[in-house]
Amino acid sequence: MKAFAVGAQGEQPAHLEIDTPEPDPGEVRVRVTAASVxxxxxxxxxxxxxGFFEHRYPVVLGREFAGVVDAVGEGVSGIDVGDRVLGVVSKPFLREGAFAEYTTAYADGGLIGAPEILTDSEAASLAHTGSTALAILASIPEPEGKKVLVVGATGGVGTLFVQLASAAGAEVIATGRTVDGRELLSELGAAHSVDYATLEASVREIAPDGVDVAVHLKGDPGEFASLVKDGGLLISSVLYSPDMFPDADRLTPVPIAGYPSAEALERLTGLAGSGELRVIVDREHSFDEIGQAFGEYGHETIGNIVIRIG
Incomplete structure (x- = not known):
């Protein structure tokens, strides 16, 4: 099958022909139609x-996907060949991935039926990003009424988190570099949408004593850590260890990893399927354009970049 993968340690990712994976017990194989970056x-x-994951080469890149179940492993029930699903490749090692014609995922907690209301590209942009957004929200005790600064809010995780946090009663201050991005964040529920270029002045005007929580999704957290109150939370999906955080003696560092669960996927698909949670897709690329998509990631995109495969 075709895949975008790292063939061996130290190599650059490339388009390769590799063996089609077989589902292990408890897994299903999915014919991938779309995967997000x-x-x-x-x-x-x-x-x-x-240093964080065992690599079993070739390592196929891509984490979240949408597609159609192609084969079912031993011990799997409730999922059938032909089901349209969305999910995450979330194994304790790296090998299978979503940037391929086929991938495998855990049946329990790794994938779920895709709501009909979602396109393939939207479905491919929900499981990993949404699980991360839910994990961030869960790390904020009693979010109602708290001032929550979100830096990098126009990305896939950010656009979902802004909606979830606003619905939970937080006063969200979301950053965007473009007018279109800030307008969208306001539509998604942000109480304040501010230009990152004037971040400190804008936030000080809204929260003179500082914010209760800052969520770091992009950039250098040292540039805005001072905007958080003493003892406040600095939450990051980018930094993996508390010793990587600035002002760790003054703030409470919270590293986040967005591992999916059956409960999280159920909640996300329920909200998205009812229209209460919008999944934002900025653009789509073909499988042959993955390198271009990687280069565009994070450069004033709004929402998700999706690779169409099937």
């Missing part, structure tokens, strides 16, 4: 995940 994928491609 995430920061995790770029980190794997750069070799930054070598």
């Amino acid at each position: 995430n920061g995790f994928d770029l980190a794997v491609a750069a070799g930054w995940m070598a």
